[in-house]
Amino acid sequence: MHPSRRRATTLLFGSALALGGLTATGCGATADAATAPRTRRSTPPPPDRRVPLHGAVNCRDLGGYRTEDGKQLRYGRLFRSDSLAKLTPEDVTAVGGLGLRTAIDMRVASEVSFDGADRLPTGLAVASLPIDDTGLFAAIQAAIATKDPVAQQRLLGDGKAEALMRDMYPTFVTNAANRAAFGTMLTRIADGDRLPLLFHCTSGKDRTGWLSYLLLRLLGVPHTTALEDYLLSNTLRHDADAAVRAQLKQAGMMQDPDLLIPLQEVRTAYLTAGLDRLHRDYGSIPRYLATGLGVDARTTARIRALLH
Template sequence: MTRASSVAIAAVAVAGLTVGLLPAAANASASTSASAPPRAGASQRSVSPIHQVVLQGAVNVRDLGGYRTYDGAQVRYGLAYRADALNKATDPDLSTLARLGLREVVDFRVPLELQYDGPDRLPAGAAPTSRPVTDSGLYAQMLSAIGSKDPATQDVMLGHGRAEALMRTEYQAFVSDPAARVQFGATLKDLATSRGPVLFHCTSGKDRTGWESYVLLRAVGVPAATAEQDYLASNGFRAAADAGVRAGLKQAGIMQNPDLLIPLQEVRSDYLNAALAQLSSQYGDLYGYLTRGLGLTLKDLTALRTHLVP
């Protein structure tokens, strides 16, 4: 197999991490369908309410409304949505998304992800906004590891805690990288001023999207524990599709030990804590991060709260 072919296979496999879709040879062993609603895991049962937007081409699309704030108010439904990539949205999905009345769709994916996965498919009226946020080379690392098809190489690159370390590095960069802060801050400002619903997403809808969702909920007064539960809920929504990807990679002979991918497929409190530790080190507290880090003014924060919380 040529290097180009290996990279192509890896790219399709990594793209499959988003919705559980694989090449035909690998997909034959997958036991789940991307169109089937994900079964709620323990983390989802402990969070109420979570409103999923059920699509065929994405599995982690949710309304961020419904959460209670410290003062007993409730985040409005229908204004802020989080998602995984929409490049595989089907025609019925476009109809579903159109009913949300989206005004803007913010895409946090970097150019390499767009190169292999393709742009979003969006309904009319939803303006696409590209705001790439660093993944600290994680996507390229996964392409390289999977594309090698070599168990020893994959173990060296992802095993023995290395995958977890990659994830912690990525989360620290969400806070430390100046360009990432600009993109996250601009999206929060859009949410504060938009005349309609805004959706933001990355590839799997769990890391860059998970961090922005956590920060947004905290910024409008949702307690930290509740915001963390929303973050962790991605594991339940993604579990079946991600397990199907691992099974398919093994069946296709691409990975002997696809469980090496589990730390990359999951969200974990440890990863979130890496970002929060970086936040504390650089800015002291959440307010410092929102203002000095993301560039939000007190007026911006007031507008965000007023817009999202009645």
């Protein structure tokens, strides 16, 4: 494949595959997916939350949010991001300035093989804790590789792309290996010696978005604020994802690259699909954390003490 086409498809697959709940009886009301617009963009983050990098567009501090009882989450302790495989030397220096001790990569092996290993400052404890992508990476790769607009429409059009995303989120609840990996991440966050800590997937929106939402709700951040943080990926990724679609069209890979928009975005309906399954299986986020992820009350209390 020509280098420019490979780069375009690499960026696309990343956008499509980054896999990143609470009801009124638990930790907040589940949002109504029917009211979500096709594309929703949040207001930009404050300058003290986003980490500006050239090789990653969705890197940000989870600090600064207010909890329901008036506390403010500490800055500089916990960061979420998209892939760090394309960081420039200047980016690596900037990441080094965050004082990180730990980096957790949620990408599956095929993503790492395709896009490359993280580029990180020396001295970090690096962990691979992959969250299963339900075969989505391979499915999208196959669709793009056809270069056939009819086949691509058949595979991704008429709501099929949205269905792929909605079907993925419940596996954060039902897949035992996924639950174990998320539980391990939370346990490591509870270890103060591992902080500051950064976790990421490929686009930093679905798997990373799910974990970030759980953490914010665990810490007492209101549902509406946690949802806004989740949807913020649409704002931060908007220009880069649009450029990928333009590159794919120019390269002759896709006649209608807008078929990819549902895969590149986060949507309230996607998160809701995961939260609905969580409530169906566990009743509340605290029970999901305790029973599903094996995260006990002492661990959640340590997380609150470290991040409040």
